[in-house]
Amino acid sequence: MPIKEKQDTMGSPALKKRSGRSSGLRRTLLVTLLLMTLIPLIGISIITIWRQYANSRVQIINQLTSVATLKEAQIHSWFDSLSPDLELVVANPRVRANITELIGSQHNEILAAAWRGVILDTLKVALVNEDKFDEIFLIDETGKVIISTNPERDAQDFSDKPFFQEGLRGDFVQAPIFSPLYDEMVVFAAVPLSDGDDQAHGVLAGVAKLETINEIMLERAGLGETGETYLVNADHIILTEPRESPKWKTPVTHTHGADEALRGKNGASLYLNYQDPPNSVVGVYRWLPNLEVALLAEQSQAEAFASTFQNIWGILGATIITIMITIVVVIFVTDYIVAPLIDLTNIAVRATDGDLSQTISIERDDEIGILANAFNTMMAQLNKLIENLEVRVAERTVDLLRANTRLTYEAVEREHAEEDLRKIQQRLIETQEIASLGSWGLNVHTRKLQWSEETFKITGLKIQDAAPSYQDYVTLLHPDDGPLFEAHLEKAVKESLIYEIELRHRQSDGSYNHTLMRARPILLDNKVVKIRGSLLDITKRKQVEKALLQANLELERLTILDDLTQIANRRRFYAYLHQEWKKLTRTRTKLALILCDIDHFKQFNDTYGHLTGDECLYQVAQAINRVIRRPADLAARYGGEEFVILLPDTNKEGAEKIIKAVQTEIKDLAFFKKQPDHFDPVTLSFGISCTVPSTKFTPENLLGAADEALYEAKRRGRNTLATIPLNKPDTP
Numbered sequence: 001m002p003i004k005e006k007q008d009t010m011g012s013p014a015l016k017k018r019s020g021r022s023s024g025l026r027r028t029l030l031v032t033l034l035l036m037t038l039i040p041l042i043g044i045s046i047i048t049i050w051r052q053y054a055n056s057r058v059q060i061i062n063q064l065t066s067v068a069t070l071k072e073a074q075i076h077s078w079f080d081s082l083s084p085d086l087e088l089v090v091a092n093p094r095v096r097a098n099i100t101e102l103i104g105s106q107h108n109e110i111l112a113a114a115w116r117g118v119i120l121d122t123l124k125v126a127l128v129n130e131d132k133f134d135e136i137f138l139i140d141e142t143g144k145v146i147i148s149t150n151p152e153r154d155a156q157d158f159s160d161k162p163f164f165q166e167g168l169r170g171d172f173v174q175a176p177i178f179s180p181l182y183d184e185m186v187v188f189a190a191v192p193l194s195d196g197d198d199q200a201h202g203v204l205a206g207v208a209k210l211e212t213i214n215e216i217m218l219e220r221a222g223l224g225e226t227g228e229t230y231l232v233n234a235d236h237i238i239l240t241e242p243r244e245s246p247k248w249k250t251p252v253t254h255t256h257g258a259d260e261a262l263r264g265k266n267g268a269s270l271y272l273n274y275q276d277p278p279n280s281v282v283g284v285y286r287w288l289p290n291l292e293v294a295l296l297a298e299q300s301q302a303e304a305f306a307s308t309f310q311n312i313w314g315i316l317g318a319t320i321i322t323i324m325i326t327i328v329v330v331i332f333v334t335d336y337i338v339a340p341l342i343d344l345t346n347i348a349v350r351a352t353d354g355d356l357s358q359t360i361s362i363e364r365d366d367e368i369g370i371l372a373n374a375f376n377t378m379m380a381q382l383n384k385l386i387e388n389l390e391v392r393v394a395e396r397t398v399d400l401l402r403a404n405t406r407l408t409y410e411a412v413e414r415e416h417a418e419e420d421l422r423k424i425q426q427r428l429i430e431t432q433e434i435a436s437l438g439s440w441g442l443n444v445h446t447r448k449l450q451w452s453e454e455t456f457k458i459t460g461l462k463i464q465d466a467a468p469s470y471q472d473y474v475t476l477l478h479p480d481d482g483p484l485f486e487a488h489l490e491k492a493v494k495e496s497l498i499y500e501i502e503l504r505h506r507q508s509d510g511s512y513n514h515t516l517m518r519a520r521p522i523l524l525d526n527k528v529v530k531i532r533g534s535l536l537d538i539t540k541r542k543q544v545e546k547a548l549l550q551a552n553l554e555l556e557r558l559t560i561l562d563d564l565t566q567i568a569n570r571r572r573f574y575a576y577l578h579q580e581w582k583k584l585t586r587t588r589t590k591l592a593l594i595l596c597d598i599d600h601f602k603q604f605n606d607t608y609g610h611l612t613g614d615e616c617l618y619q620v621a622q623a624i625n626r627v628i629r630r631p632a633d634l635a636a637r638y639g640g641e642e643f644v645i646l647l648p649d650t651n652k653e654g655a656e657k658i659i660k661a662v663q664t665e666i667k668d669l670a671f672f673k674k675q676p677d678h679f680d681p682v683t684l685s686f687g688i689s690c691t692v693p694s695t696k697f698t699p700e701n702l703l704g705a706a707d708e709a710l711y712e713a714k715r716r717g718r719n720t721l722a723t724i725p726l727n728k729p730d731t732p
Contacts, residue, residue: 026338033330038323045319049312056308057282060299061268064284067222068297071229072286074216079291082132082189082208083171089126089136090193090204098122099193102147103140103201116147123149133189133206139164140202156181158205163188167203175292176210176231176239185210185239214241226279226300231293232258239293242274257285261294273298340368344375351379436537440467444493444529449473458515458537460507478504478512489519493528496521502538513539562637564614565621573636573644577699580632580648585693592655594645595687595706596624596662599718601641604682615671616682617641623665627658644706652690652723659686659721683719685710691726702726 090096102115123136127149137148143159158164166172167190174188187208192200217229217240228243236258238251255278256271266286272278281298288295340362347360359379362372438455442448451467459476461468474482481503488499498520504512519533560572568576577593584591598604598620605613617637624635624643638644647655662684666672672682687710689702705726712722 025341026334029338030330030334033334034327037326037330041319041322041326045315049315052311052315053305053308056305057270060282060304061284063222064227064282064297064299065268067227067229068284068286068295071216071219071297072288072295075213075231075288075291075295078132078212078216079173079187082173082187082206083191085132086136086189086191086204086206087171089123090191095119095122096193099138099204100201102138103193120147120149123147132209132212134209136204136206138193138202138204139167141168141200146202161188163190163205164203166190167205168192168200173208175290176233178233178235178237182207185233185237210239213239217241223297224299224303226281226303227298229295229297231291231295232262233293234262236262238274255283255296257283257296257298258294261285261287261296263287264289270301337368340364340372344368344372348375438535440533440535442470442489442531444531455535458513458535459505460513476505478506485517489531492519492521492531496523496528513537514542515539562621565618565637567621567625568634568636570636570638573634573638573646574699576634576636577646577703580646581693581699581702584648585695588692588694589649590651590690590692591702592647592650592652592688592690593702593706594647594655594659595638595703595710596643596645596659596684597710597714598641599683599685619669619671620666620682620684623669624662627661627665644703650690652688652725655688655690655723656721659688685713685718686721687711687713688721688723689726690723697726 090099098115098119102119119138123138127133127136135148135150135153137145137150137153137156139158140146143157143161143164145153145156145158148154148156163172163174166174170192172190174190176185176187178184179186187210188205189208190203190205193202193204194200213231217231220227223229229240230242231239232253233239236252236254238253242251251274253274255274256269258274260267260269264287268282268284270280270282273281273283280301282301282304283296283298285297286295343362344360359376360372362369364372436454436458438458439452440455441450447470449467449470453463455467456463459473461476467473468476474486477485484501485503488501491497492499498518500516500518503515503517505515506512514537516536516538517533518536519531521528522530522532560568560575562569580591598616601613601616604616608616621635621637621643624645628635628645628647632648634646636644636646645655645658647658650658666682666684687706687708689705689709691697691702691705693699693702705724709722709724712724713720716722
């Protein structure tokens with residue numbers, strides 16, 4: 001880049017210092033650009049490789065899953081066909097009749113031998129035609145083989161074998177098991193033999209050929225060169241022929257796939273197979289509950305991921321080449337950006353040393369060229385500003401003279417404003433007097449008070465030039481309010497807090513008025529120097545609040561009392577019942593409820609009139625209320641001539657004691673003794689229900705049980721009690 005300089009200042013210390021920093025700019029820019037390009041590039045490569053591997057793994061597992069599903073369907077088809085094939089052997093009525101004759105002629109050896117030859121030929125023909133069994137044999141109802149295609153099984157006792165016991169009940173195919181008799185894994189199939197009366201007289205059984213399962217498992221379609229499928233029983237023994245026979249006689253496997261499948265799980269994973277040495281495979285495993293075996297489909301990881309690893313190496317190679325190209329491009333771009341900035345920095349340093357005639361010429365159309373042109377323009381403007389500085393100083397002097405004239409005018413205006421302020425202050429005093437609102441101030445350091453005229457009136461003092469001392473003011477306060485005032489004042493000073501409190505001031509007649517004090521700290525250099533506030537007389541408001549509170553308390557009392565009986569009403573009872581129910585549910589404490597009713601009350605009303613009836617209700621209610629003495633007990637009028645008694649922490653016996661006390665109290669009432677001799681004494685019927693409250697029941701359940709008990713007492717003839725415990729959730 002060509003650069004014009006009018007003075008040579010390259011040797012200045014400041015220029016050398018800043019030139020040394022230019023290499024730091026190049027290094028920072030180079031590192032930044034490399035990080036901005038390489039980190040995303042490497043990140044994208046890693047994500048691409050991982051997705052390539054993950055997609056391949058999903059594809060391989062899906063393929064193995066399809067193979068395993070096909071194998072499972074083929075095995076189930078073979079397994080389910082064994083019983084029907086045996087049924088076909090005896091489907092012919094003539095064959096079934098022959099078998100019946102054979103079973104029934106066991107006591108006649110000559111006749112049995114004749115039938116045995118006929119049936120043996122039939123079984124041998126079925127053995128060849130079906131080609132699914134190694135041998136077929138006939139078992140009588142005692143479990144003894146009476147004929148078999150394998151003479152070694154004749155007279156064999158299978159009575160304790162599951163396939164015989166289940167075969168008597170219906171078609172049955174036993175899961176593969178190791179048989180000591182056959183010294184190998186076998187699958188037994190059995191069907192019952194009956195003559196039409198649904199009573200089994202024997203069992204036709206067969207030993208299935210396992211070669212069919214081997215053929216299914218050895219079919220390698222979709223498994224590549226290294227894939228295989230095989231079955232494993234609950235003893236970890238490989239039932240089908242493995243791809244590579246292990247070195248031990250009995251092929252046993254304890255791979256991850258086999259272990260998971262034998263736990264009843266289905267899935268897929270990467271693990272080591274049964275070979276010696278083991279090979280890493282991709283495996284899909286399933287548990288076949290009907291056969292009680294595990295089905296595994298596996299393929300070598302090397303074969304399965306061969307194409308994937310090839311693609312990954314290709315991605316890595318392309319990434320490395322791209323990184324190398326990126327580094328070269330970043331170095332070139334860095335030099336292209338930093339070189340002109342270094343030249344521009346050198347010229348700027350010379351300008352800071354006082355040479356304002358410096359210019360720079362950079363022939364570029366980008367932002368750096370624009371910066372160079374802006375620098376030259378700035379230098380030209382700076383020279384022009386210096387040339388015009390003296391002119392501007394002269395102009396500024398003229399402005400100052402004009403400002404002085406303006407200040408003189410403003411001083412006159414200030415005098416007028418002060419006069420207006422005095423008028424406003426007078427109106428403020430009048431406003432405070434109307435609103436019974438005084439103002440005050442306190443110097444924090446000298447503890448000197450300043451009061452408005454209204455503040456003197458509110459505190460009951462005569463208006464004077466100076467407010468009382470701080471200590472004298474504290475003595476004016478109620479003994480309980482003095483410490484409160486000083487505590488709030490101290491907190492306001494320490495924490496710069498605005499506060500609002502109610503205070504009582506002693507008046508000249510010894511009474512106290514109520515005031516509301518508000519205060520705000522005044523700060524200077526972040527320290528509280530003064531407190532300013534207001535004092536409002538709220539004595540009348542307090543009197544109104546007190547009267548309102550008393551009226552509310554009386555109203556609340558009236559809402560929970562029954563007007564006639566002066567005991568709790570039904571609303572109060574329900575609220576208290578739910579309250580105690582929740583509390584006793586937590587503490588697991590007993591609760592008793594008594595519902596009582598005045599016997600023949602309608603007759604009493606009709607005989608003596610409603611006024612006497614109302615007095616009767618009042619006397620009974622008060623008698624009940626006198627009996628219950630514990631604070632937690634509650635008596636309430638439930639409705640009409642019904643009353644209810646709630647007894648927390650009380651069992652059935654305690655409730656009965658309360659009832660006896662109520663009966664005695666009513667019997668001794670002077671009101672009832674004044675009644676005519678021909679009228680029977682007033683009596684009550686009682687219904688009791690007890691429980692330990694819990695979430696299984698509701699308070700309404702308890703009340704319903706007590707109501708049912710009350711009806712039972714009425715039914716028994718009145719003037720008695722009945723109890724129904726709350727012990728079922730559906731109790732009404």
